[in-house]
Amino acid sequence: MDTSESSPDRLSVRSLVPGDRAAWQGLWDGYNAFYGREGATALPDEITEVTWTRFFDGYEPMYALVAEKDGELLGLAHFLLHRSTTQIKPNCYLQDVFTTERARGKGVARALIETVYARATALGAGRVYWQTHETNTTAMVLYDKVAEKSGFIVYKKLL
Numbered sequence: 655m656d657t658s659e660s661s662p663d664r665l666s667v668r669s670l671v672p673g674d675r676a677a678w679q680g681l682w683d684g685y686n687a688f689y690g691r692e693g694a695t696a697l698p699d700e701i702t703e704v705t706w707t708r709f710f711d712g713y714e715p716m717y718a719l720v721a722e723k724d725g726e727l728l729g730l731a732h733f734l735l736h737r738s739t740t741q742i743k744p745n746c747y748l749q750d751v752f753t754t755e756r757a758r759g760k761g762v763a764r765a766l767i768e769t770v771y772a773r774a775t776a777l778g779a780g781r782v783y784w785q786t787h788e789t790n791t792t793a794m795v796l797y798d799k800v801a802e803k804s805g806f807i808v809y810k811k812l813l
Contacts, residue, residue, distance in 0.1 A: 665728070665762065667769040670709055670718035677727040678706075678720065685730065685752035689787070705732075715744075719769055721753070721762045729753035731766040735779060743780030746770065751784070751793075763793070767800050 670678060682702065683692070691697050708714040715736070721729040732750040748770050753762045774782050782801075785808055786793055 665721055665723045665765055667719055667721050667765050670720050670730075672710065674720060674727065675706070678718075678730065681720070681727055681730045681752055681754070684754065685750055688752065717773065719766055719773070721757070721766050728757040729762045729766050731770050733770050733774065733782075735774075735777060738780075741780050743778055746774035746777070746779040746782040748782055748784035758792070763796055764800060767796075 679702075686692060686697055705716075708716045709718040709732075714734075716732070716734040719731045719733075720727045730750065730752050731748065733746055733748045735744040735746055738745045748767070751763055751766055753766075771782055783804065784797075784801075786797065
């Protein structure tokens, strides 16, 4: 579902626009809280500001979508393109997918992911991938339907 038109009774998925800032911020805060980044462990405001700015910088390979119904934003998806050593086409990393609690199970996340697939294809990507926390079993029910598990385990070290 990749449409810039919105009718009152239909979900639309569209690119984020500057006028979405307040509604996006609520979704962003909800997403971060879901992963424990709130209060003392919240992201610094600077990270949120730089992230927001990157969505509108034509030199940044970072994109943002929102799902909207009845004038309300119900979900977000952030994705970026990067090079790969195993293919010529760029990879699309779906970094963030989030829906409001009341929108879960209603096709919002699926619509966001399907739109990322369409946008990534249009941008010339050869693969879309993402990761989720092992405890996010509700989301994995959907993810198992729309993609395949890679089998890779993610390691990280903060620097």
